[in-house]
Amino acid sequence: MKAYIFPGQGAQFTGMGLDLYEKSSLAQEYFEKANTILGFHITDIMFEGTAEQLKETKVTQPAIFLHSVILAKVLGDSFQPEMVAGHSLGELSALVANGVLSFEDGLKLVSKRALAMQKACEIAPSTMAAIIGLEDNLVEEVCTAIDGVVVAANYNCPGQLVISGEIEAVEKACEILKEKGAKMAVILxxxxxxxSPMMEPAREELAAAIEATTFSKPTCAVYQNVTASAVTNPDEIKKNLMLQLTAPVKWTQSIQAMIAGGATEFIEVGPGKVLQGLMRKIDRSVTASGAVMAE
Known part of the structure; x- marks a missing residue:
């Protein structure tokens, strides 16, 4: 079975999407539509902007979503997912790809999500850190024992867990985890x-937007970050998406569940190769490649 996976924040690069725009009139149509919906020329920043401009949250999230979703659109008939999943932001790309959300509604939600997260970040100083080389349960135990907010946020692959929370609490956790043998504990x-719970204001804002959006029946199951299980009920998909900003991304568990569900081939749709790299660390017995637009 073919599983399509969609990357999240951090996969952006200068010039992203330009090849799609130049080679496909369908891609051009969607990019121009996106400029109108967003109210600014995101294509200018994607194609010619600096790394600094691309790092702005209001740009990064829609840019990655657009690259992923438009690539899926131009793949045409060869794009036949039997299951989908997306890492964090990538879950919204996955939901457009499997027919739950329209392109327009997906982009509007991504834009609202980015702005709501930006606002939540400004309310209280907070950060994230990557912990490499420890068992998940040890990292979880250390986080639980620390005063202040620090939680496991991204289960990326075995031995790679990202923690998230208040700056002091995250720094303290990094110190303790290094003492306990972490190969790396680095602030991102x-x-x-x-x-993390620090995203509660953003969750509330996004939940209202999700509630007002039409969710259709999917063409195939989505393995959602919050549950790491196959979901096909639109109401359930909606509920899980509302919880996503404050809950951990169970990526390792999602991929394992997809393999248990019959996935033998994983195709990453979007910028970069981050998810293909994680796949190799989760399970080498399945193939992982990037989606390529036909010449």
Whole structure:
């Protein structure tokens, strides 16, 4: 079975999407539609902007979504997912790809999500850190024992867990985890504590927008970050998406569940190769490649 996976924040690069725009009139149509919906020329920043401009949350999230979703659209008949999943932001790309959300509604939700997260980051200083080389349960135990907010946020692959929370609490956790044998415990260059209770104001704002959006029946199951299980009920998909900003991204568990569900081939749709790299660390017995637009 073919599983299509969609990357999240951090996969952006200068010039992203330009090849799609130049080679496909359908891609051009969607990019121009996106400029109108967003109210600014995101294509200018994607195609010619600096890394600094692309790092702005209001740009990064829609840019990655557009690259992923438009690539899926131009793949045409060869795009036949039997299951989908997306890492954090990528879950919204996955929901457009499997017919739950329209392109327009997906982009509007991504834009609202980015702005709501930006606002939540400004309310209280917070951060994230990557912990490499420890068992998940040990990292969870250390986080639980620390005063202040620090939680497991991204289960990326075995031995790679990202923690998230208040700056002091995250720094303290990093110190203790290094003492306990972490190969690395490094603060990430992010705007705030994504997938933690610190995102509650953003969750509330996004939940209202999700509630007002039409969710259709999917063409195939989506393995959602919050549950790491196959979901096909639109109301359930909606509920899980509302919880996503404050809950951990169970990526390792999602991929394992997809393999248990019959996935033998994983195709990453979007910028970069981050998810293909994680796949190799989760299970080498399945193939992982990037989607390529036909010449």
């Amino acid at each position: 260059p992010v705007g705030g504590a994504f997938h």
